[in-house]
Amino acid sequence: MSLQDFLQFVFAGITSGSVYALTALGFTLIYNATGIINFAQGEFVMLGGLAAVSLHSGGAPLALAAIGAVAVVTVVGLLFELLAIRPLLNASVLAQIIVTVGASLALRTAAMLIWGREAVALPAFTEGAPLSVFGATVVPQTVWVLGVTALIVIALQVFYRRTLLGKAVRACAVNPMAARLLGIPYGRVVLLTFGASAAVAAAGGVLITPISFMSYSSGALIGLKGFAAAILGGLGSPAGAVAGGLALGLLESLSVGLLPWSGASGYKDAIAFLILLLVLFARPQGLLGQVSAQKV
């Protein structure tokens, strides 16, 4: 493979990897605050993309449509927390899994009823000829994806490290009991976290929709890949989520490019899941933290 081809796959990889990273970040935010894995995370991505398409075709300028879509999905995330998660915050892990799985089914079907089965796309954020980097073409949207993803990551870092509320959220993640004793309003922290997580996911959806088409059923795949990215980077670590997302995107893209086999692209999705299973199976205890035996 030539350098040009290689770079082409690298750019494709980090572009989709950015969306995985944002999805993984969404998982991480919620997991850190509540210990819940939100199986509806991918649906937020899908909703973001589809809402932006609707707003844009309804006449809103692209920038407004993007912001509006993120706002709409944020509200969905907040409602999801209030209606479905809040009553089960103390329930078993199994109950929480089932509820978020149910929510993903409901959101996906609602999206189908609203937007139909057709896959749709947004126009690119900016017009312009593709750039050429060592012979590889880079569409301007790629720059947008990378730039906005980097901005979101930085903004989250600042929020969690510098603001009081962000520190409160982190305190709750590190030591929930102590946080509660310090009077941190846990309910509000969780609500905020679901809103933020939905917003981040929706942003990912808006960013990717000009590059790859979005349909009601796209969320499941993106969600699973986002989770794979989060696991790859070590669940619970925001930096790991970003690294895991980019790594997964690259692995996916390059394995398609490097496998000497024309049918390989059909198996692109399977590669992400294979990685997920391998990581899960290879170090289940490492991923679960300490062995439960010590906590008898």
Add this chain to the structure above:
Amino acid sequence: MPRFGQGERAGSATGEAVKAGEVGPGGWERRGRGRAWSWARGNLAFLLFSLVALTVPLYLTNSYYLSILAFFAIRLMPTIGLNLLLGQAGQISLGHAAFIGLGAYGSALLTTRWGLDPWAAVFLAALLSALVAVLIGVPALRLKGHYLAMATLGFGEIVLILLVQLKGLTGGTDGVVSIPPLELGGWSLADPRLFHVVVWSAALIMLRMALNLPRTRTGRALIALHRTEIAASSLGIDVAFHKLQVFVVSAIFASIAGSFLAHYVMFISPEGFGVTLSVLLVAGAVIGGLATVWGAVWGAGLMVLLPEVLARYNEDYTLLVFGLLVIVVMIFLPEGLAGAPARLLGLRRTLPDTVARRSQGEPVEDRGSECRS
């Protein structure tokens, strides 16, 4: 106070019979009657249900309604398996559609490509599914909670991708056509009434077996490891083995359902065996109720009947309703539909929210629980 519904109390017949046998002279006769009585009482629900299910073709000849009932039985099989896996053992699988797919494709390919007898194909496909279940179950069942859910979800996706991509073998998105129907003693089960009796017999056998489980050594082991794996293993229970065993059984039930489906509709394509079906099955099992095996009947019935009812308006609403119902049931009716009548009549002395309580696993390691309380 029966926590597990009437059916499962069947197993207690032995215990009561022993007691009845102890009563002094004339014990034999009384023992005989006591055993018969408690047997009948424990089995009444099952006998009635079987009777109704198997005699339907006598008075119902409308082939459309018969086909709905056939799909009911086909849905019931994997739901029973998930009920055992999720309700008794506390292990989730979001990849069970893959086993239905393996059963369906196994049956379809073995008969159309290699000309095997359909029944042999059903058997071999189930064997294949069991093998796959062992291969995926050994590593996956070491995982807990979310990780197990994600691993099974990933497994399901991989199987689906293989079904689509291995075009040379599976026909890709075109699927497999002209799958031969099952036969029994020279009679083709293409006849809907005959098929009804056979498919319901199979489903009822699975139901009977599942109903027998809770009050046995293996059933108690599953309930024990669901509650706390550490205590269960300290009592001599091989936790990994028992989890794997029930996972394999649920895979076999799903596979047989897939085989019946393939031989019944005679055409299969991959899209029906994706995540949506896996999720729907879990949703059905939960909505029906995990506290009793009868929940599977409620859940499967709802899965088949709801689309029919909604079809008058828009069938696409089905999954939306299912998604919302799961949330509502989890929050307000943890025992599911099967527990609803007793709950509404106020027969339960407490609200033993089963999934919520039973599936705690190791309650102490649930991080952040203090904060959430």
Add this chain to the structure above:
Amino acid sequence: MPVLRVEGVTRRFGGVTAVKEVSFQVHEAQIKALIGPNGAGKTTLFNLVSAIDRPDDGRILFRNPIRTGDAQIDLARTSPHRASRAGIGRTFQHSQIFEELSVLDNVKVGRHAHGRAGLFSAFLTLPRQRREEAAAEEAARRALQRAGLGDKTEIEADSLPLGERHLLEIARALATEPGLLLLDEPAAGLNNEETERLAETVRRIRDDGVTVLLVEHDMGFVMEVSDEVVVLDYGEKIAEGSPLMIRSNPEVIRAYLGEDYLAEEEPR
């Protein structure tokens, strides 16, 4: 011939050494207590002996005295269910009963390793299944009698008061027919009357030939029932001997009894 030989056992968690080169023996039909201040490594050691956790170093040799002919096994290299089958029974500090089962069914779970009827027998209710079920029930009732819960068989386990939950765990462990019974803080949360009943039960179990190793904070209880005491402090064994010797051991008093024991002795 000792029932249990703990030999140079060490367990580290990250940088913390929870148990450091601990050695002691437990002899047949003896009640041995493991005491020490909080964080001394008692529960860690218990988890090692019941094979729920594995030591980084050392051996834990066990020979079941009530099943002659059984070979000696190293509990440091086995799994919990194998340890149970070899004759280790245990209870837990935090109640680990199966709340959705009746008292009797909880104890029947303890008969698991004594049955062989598998999934098929269960599915098909084969004669073997029925036979074993009846046998398990009888054995479970006996175990409940031994633990003093003979009159509570049919009630739901989650309606038992705390004191009887401990007894239920003991009954459940006894149902496995252990050669060595590990009791993790059996007297925690019990009132005087319940503690007295527990002490009687434990002694009766010992008199039946079951060796007992227990962790306990209630010094009155420990001094009353134990034949021998091992004292741990910061993961190390600092003393071992009869309750009388332990009472007067200056190092033990300094490490532990100084605060707790003297305070506890008064009301008894």
